[in-house]
Amino acid sequence: MPKLLIRNGRILDPGRDVDLVGDVLIADGRVAAVGPNLTADGAETIDASGLVVCPGFVDLHCHLRDPGFEYKETIATGTQAAARGGFTTVCCMPNTQPVIDTRATVEYVLRVAAAEAAVRVLPIGAVSQGRDGHQLAELAELAEAGCVAFSDDGAPVADGALLRRALEYARISGLTVIDHCEDPDISARGVMHEGWVSTRLGLRGQPASAEETFVARDIALAAQLDAPVHIAHVSTREAIALIRTAKERGLPVTAEVTPHHLTMTHETVAFSTNGDAASASSAEPRTETLRYDTSAKVNPPLRTPADVAACVEALRTGVIDAIATDHAPHADYEKACEFDVAAFGISGLETAFGLCMTLVQAGGLDLPTLIERLTAGPVRALGLERSVPQLGSLAEGAPGDVVVLDPEAEWTVEPERFASKGKSTPLAGRTLRGRVVATVVGGSVV
Amino acid sequence: MAKHRTATPPLTAKRSRAAAQTAPPAQVSAKEPARGDGWRRRHLLDLDDFSAAELELVMESTDAMKEVLAREVPRVPTLRGTTIVTLFYEASTRTRASFELAGKVLGADVINVSASGSSIEKGESLIDSVRTIQAIGADLLVLRHGASGAPYLAAREANMRIVNAGDGWHAHPTQALLDAYTIRSRLGDIRGLKIVIVGDISHSRVARSNLWALTTLGAEVVVCGPPTLLPAGLDGGGDANESDLPPVRVEHDLDRAIEGADVVMALRLQQERQQSGLLPSLREYSRLYQVNGERMARAKPSAIVLHPGPMNEGVEISAEVAGGTRSLIEEQVANGVAVRMAVLFLLLQGGKAK
Numbered sequence: 001m002p003k004l005l006i007r008n009g010r011i012l013d014p015g016r017d018v019d020l021v022g023d024v025l026i027a028d029g030r031v032a033a034v035g036p037n038l039t040a041d042g043a044e045t046i047d048a049s050g051l052v053v054c055p056g057f058v059d060l061h062c063h064l065r066d067p068g069f070e071y072k073e074t075i076a077t078g079t080q081a082a083a084r085g086g087f088t089t090v091c092c093m094p095n096t097q098p099v100i101d102t103r104a105t106v107e108y109v110l111r112v113a114a115a116e117a118a119v120r121v122l123p124i125g126a127v128s129q130g131r132d133g134h135q136l137a138e139l140a141e142l143a144e145a146g147c148v149a150f151s152d153d154g155a156p157v158a159d160g161a162l163l164r165r166a167l168e169y170a171r172i173s174g175l176t177v178i179d180h181c182e183d184p185d186i187s188a189r190g191v192m193h194e195g196w197v198s199t200r201l202g203l204r205g206q207p208a209s210a211e212e213t214f215v216a217r218d219i220a221l222a223a224q225l226d227a228p229v230h231i232a233h234v235s236t237r238e239a240i241a242l243i244r245t246a247k248e249r250g251l252p253v254t255a256e257v258t259p260h261h262l263t264m265t266h267e268t269v270a271f272s273t274n275g276d277a278a279s280a281s282s283a284e285p286r287t288e289t290l291r292y293d294t295s296a297k298v299n300p301p302l303r304t305p306a307d308v309a310a311c312v313e314a315l316r317t318g319v320i321d322a323i324a325t326d327h328a329p330h331a332d333y334e335k336a337c338e339f340d341v342a343a344f345g346i347s348g349l350e351t352a353f354g355l356c357m358t359l360v361q362a363g364g365l366d367l368p369t370l371i372e373r374l375t376a377g378p379v380r381a382l383g384l385e386r387s388v389p390q391l392g393s394l395a396e397g398a399p400g401d402v403v404v405l406d407p408e409a410e411w412t413v414e415p416e417r418f419a420s421k422g423k424s425t426p427l428a429g430r431t432l433r434g435r436v437v438a439t440v441v442g443g444s445v446v
Numbered sequence: 447m448a449k450h451r452t453a454t455p456p457l458t459a460k461r462s463r464a465a466a467q468t469a470p471p472a473q474v475s476a477k478e479p480a481r482g483d484g485w486r487r488r489h490l491l492d493l494d495d496f497s498a499a500e501l502e503l504v505m506e507s508t509d510a511m512k513e514v515l516a517r518e519v520p521r522v523p524t525l526r527g528t529t530i531v532t533l534f535y536e537a538s539t540r541t542r543a544s545f546e547l548a549g550k551v552l553g554a555d556v557i558n559v560s561a562s563g564s565s566i567e568k569g570e571s572l573i574d575s576v577r578t579i580q581a582i583g584a585d586l587l588v589l590r591h592g593a594s595g596a597p598y599l600a601a602r603e604a605n606m607r608i609v610n611a612g613d614g615w616h617a618h619p620t621q622a623l624l625d626a627y628t629i630r631s632r633l634g635d636i637r638g639l640k641i642v643i644v645g646d647i648s649h650s651r652v653a654r655s656n657l658w659a660l661t662t663l664g665a666e667v668v669v670c671g672p673p674t675l676l677p678a679g680l681d682g683g684g685d686a687n688e689s690d691l692p693p694v695r696v697e698h699d700l701d702r703a704i705e706g707a708d709v710v711m712a713l714r715l716q717q718e719r720q721q722s723g724l725l726p727s728l729r730e731y732s733r734l735y736q737v738n739g740e741r742m743a744r745a746k747p748s749a750i751v752l753h754p755g756p757m758n759e760g761v762e763i764s765a766e767v768a769g770g771t772r773s774l775i776e777e778q779v780a781n782g783v784a785v786r787m788a789v790l791f792l793l794l795q796g797g798k799a800k
Contacts, residue, residue, distance in 0.1 A: 194678050195678050195679055195684060195685070195686075196678065196679030196680075196684055196685065196686035196690055196691055197690075198677070198678065199677035199678050199679050199680060199691060200494075200690065200691060201594055201595060201616060202594035202595075202613070202614050202615035202616025202617065202651060202654060203594050203595070203614070203615075203616075204615075205678060207678075265685075289494070289495055290491075290492070290494075290595065290598055291598070292594070292595030292598050292599065304684070304685040305685050306685060333571070336571075336573060337571060337572065337573070337599070338572060338591070338593035338595065338596050338599060339593065339594065339595045340592075340593040340594070340614070341593065
């Protein structure tokens with residue numbers, strides 16, 4: 001395998017407090033050296049002058065839709081999207097058809113990934129058989145087959161007793177349970193955040209408390225059982241307050257947040273700033289002011305400005321460990337319909353870095369912290385280094401997974417050019433500053 | 447309540463209620479339908495961005511339409527050669543019938559399409575149905591749909607005019623226009639009137655559109671109902687700016703709310719609200735929130751009662767009040783035809799020089 005030398009970049013490896021200008025040498029698919037003025041005979045080189053070089057991003061939460069929903073996404077297209085977004089490792093959720101709740105399905109995912117995936121795929125197994133919330137899946141066998149965590153994501157583990165048993169039983173494998181926190185009785189099929197925008201639009205809202213009650217429940221179980229719980233896609237200020245307190249008490253609780261919950265509010269559903277040239281240029285008044293923008297329909301829903309500010313602050317201080325995309329691709333027709341019936345989800349892998357860079361540009365976060373939450377943070381949260389040693393770092397011997405970033409490059413989000421089959425994003429047409437220049441997986445540019 | 451504007455991240459959607467337009471009030475002849483000078487809208491989706499002048503324009507046009515309806519042969523050729531399609535995904539008696547009659551009085555061809563007995567039953571999407579209706583040659587689509595925002599989707603996807611005849615819980619602009627018109631025709635200028643809207647605000651498109659129209663026209667609006675039937679944020683607070691929701695007062699005690707009222711509007715209570723746990727019982731609801739004679743005695747002597755229909759007599763309104771002298775409920779229905787004529791006229795002919 002040829003060597004790869006990435007030269008003269010700003011090397012950021014926040015998990016090891018590395019921030020220096022220099023070179024990264026990858027040989028035999030692994031990081032061979034990091035430092036100034038490296039040389040390697042016959043190495044392919046990338047000139048990273050003026051660019052940032054860091055470990056490939058690790059996404060704890062995406063939906064690759066394969067098997068079963070290949071019309072939405074496949075392991076091939078989803079991982080190509082990941083590579084475009086700078087992610088070299090993705091953990092895929094088990095809400096497929098069939099559900100990833102047996103060894104056979106895990107092996108299917110890993111086999112297809114080995115043949116077709118552009119980046120490393122780490123499957124997450126279901127907590128319950130069929131994700132139906134009743135009977136535990138064979139968690140030990142799922143772990144043996146290669147799952148790195150358990151989740152019924154898409155749905156919460158609504159039955160608290162089942163979650164308790166799952167947390168206990170997961171000790172056999174030492175893996176973490178990831179919970180999508182949403183009390184289904186309180187959320188009551190709400191299609192957006194319950195607040196003034198849902199009132200204005202006449203849409204069924206789901207209140208923030210639907211998330212918070214389950215976060216509180218999960219923390220109580222984690223505390224009692226001393227078992228790790230990872231809170232998926234945190235979105236509310238009060239949920240963050242609960243997690244902060246839990247962490248201060250030393251409880252085994254970790255959390256992730258999505259780029260969209262860090263940057264967008266429920267107002268996006270009604271009043272998109274997307275450049276809609278057709279209506280904007282019209283001399284007629286905009287009677288079609290309200291957007292009912294299905295591309296902003298996501299679960300958990302986009303919340304209030306105070307919630308967004310709390311998410312950013314919690315990410316900065318480490319109360320939230322990781323940025324996870326919750327990349328949730330859908331076919332166009334599943335979004336081009338009435339808001340009530342539109343599918344939940346944003347195609348997020350390819351915009352994650354550029355979108356998160358708006359936080360850095362606004363001064364809410366520094367670049368090393370952002371990179372930490374995309375690399376070492378997620379690895380630590382789920383203990384992924386047990387599955388892939390030194391993942392998320394540029395330590396010698398770590399996987400040769402590297403991303404080269406240009407924090408200053410501007411680009412326009414053009415969903416029709418996404419590698420993902422899912423084209424739905426509230427960012428369509430938006431110009432972002434900060435882009436992925438190259439993604440390297442195992443020493444090869446992908 | 448602290449605003450979080452400064453904490454708003456750069457990608458937060460810009461929110462600005464379209465600035466109230468300054469449409470000049472039209473000069474309306476009593477003999478001919480208004481020319482609709484100053485009308486610039488393609489669609490009637492909601493009243494949330496209507497100026498008072500625009501609302502006045504519709505009501506003045508409605509005056510002219512009332513005059514047409516009073517003629518011996520209430521037919522004019524104003525919209526001859528235009529095709530109006532009504533597409534209703536929900537059952538309706540009065541709204542659909544009055545749109546159909548409104549179109550016919552003005553000489554338009556009116557085609558009614560129901561969700562049952564059409565390709566919709568075979569799973570055709572809303573967008574496809576709207577495009578099909580446009581391809582047939584419709585100039586204007588009257589759409590009722592159970593999903594809030596459906597007419598906005600139609601308006602984005604089609605070139606024809608769209609009239610929202612009720613979408614989910616969101617808006618029912620022609621109902622609010624006819625309510626405002628009915629109030630105005632009985633009590634004169636709406637400015638300064640105390641108007642109490644009683645009942646299930648959360649699930650009411652009629653209430654939402656009325657809140658916009660009546661507050662824009664200068665009424666003092668009080669909404670009254672159990673907290674479980676009032677939508678989030680209406681009583682202020684939270685992250686809303688002043689213009690994001692209509693400025694109303696929220697009251698849970700109907701006796702207090704109705705004190706000195708000029709207008710009391712009772713809303714229909716769907717029985718399913720009790721089944722879904724929002725109310726303990728219809729008995730308690732009617733005990734607390736029924737508009738009855740005793741309560742109306744607290745309102746002004748001149749006070750009137752409105753109800754968008756269909757009524758549950760004995761639940762949200764007593765039979766005595768519904769059929770009493772203060773009730774303008776039948777007049778609302780009659781005015782509905784004239785208001786819808788005005789809307790159809792303005793959308794299809796408004797702003798055009800004669």
